[in-house]
Amino acid sequence: MKAIVKTGPNQGAVQKETPTPTPGPREVLIEVKAAAICGTDVHYYFWNSAAENFSKKFGLTFPFTLGHEVCGTIIELGSEVTTLKVGQKISVETHIPCGECYHCKTGEAHNCQNMKIYGTSYNGCFSDYALVPESVAFPLPDSISFEEGSLFEPAGVAMRAIEESRIEAGDTVVIFGSGAIGLLAMMIAKAVGAGKIIAVDIDDYKLSLAKKYADVTINSLEEDHVSIILEHTKVRRGADVIIEMSGSPLVYKTMFDCLRLEGRVVTVGHPAGEVSINITQNVNTKGASIKGLFGRRLWSTWHSLLSLVENGRINLLDVVTHTFPFEEFEQAFEQTKKAGKILFVRDEHKA
Ligand SMILES: [Zn+2]
């Protein structure tokens, strides 16, 4: 089979012929039908400082197959697999829990102490076939297309951010960062009853995509986003909810000025270094709550997301701006510089 492989800590990747793997006792083999490019894949592809940091934290070794956002059909079961069947359509949870640690045993497997990462410390899915541990396979109904199925993992991050933000009907929600996960968060915030949605970014192309979901879009390089947000929230004097998805440390300088007293902040983007926060002014006396997150809750976030998709409340494919076959992966990665979500689609399933 062909796989897009990262062979060392340098720019680029190669597509090469590799043996089709055989599932271990608790693994399944899938035929990959659709896969999406994530920011992590982009970091790995171009091999920047974020790739260095992430690879150190999660024990990456070369060579490995890129990709972790995927949907496919099970074609072979490992000898001890009991919960899955050949022919089933599955998507994959990227965070592979150990099943043994304190957190795994107390309902918090999403933050396992020994977490492995699909497409980092376990071979990924940018290949014709891929192995998946039984423990992270999420079966999907036939009504979900392969393309949509490949977006459940990133959309799950947005879903979790909305869950943790505890949005109440009519709340004003500010989302910093209009990348694919930011767009998905806007879509879901709307579906769960947010009032005004305000998108802040520094990239006009991304903001043009955000216009589809946000009531107000602000380029914070050109406009004073704090005063615009306060203008839109006169009674409560600040947004009820702020979701940080840009990963920019600069956002933290003004973010709390946009938040109302007793407001909630959810942080998702990973700034590369430290950020400083005035705790007294911005958190304590403000009564602010800050919740960080890394990935989806297992499996409640997945089920909530599936319900929104199945009932037509959101359409994940809305954020897809480009599709490519695996063979054109170099163009696909170049395209990430100006794109919403990019999918790899196997020819027979091209949308
Ligand atoms: Zn991802």
Ligand SMILES: [Zn+2]
């Ligand atoms: Zn664990």
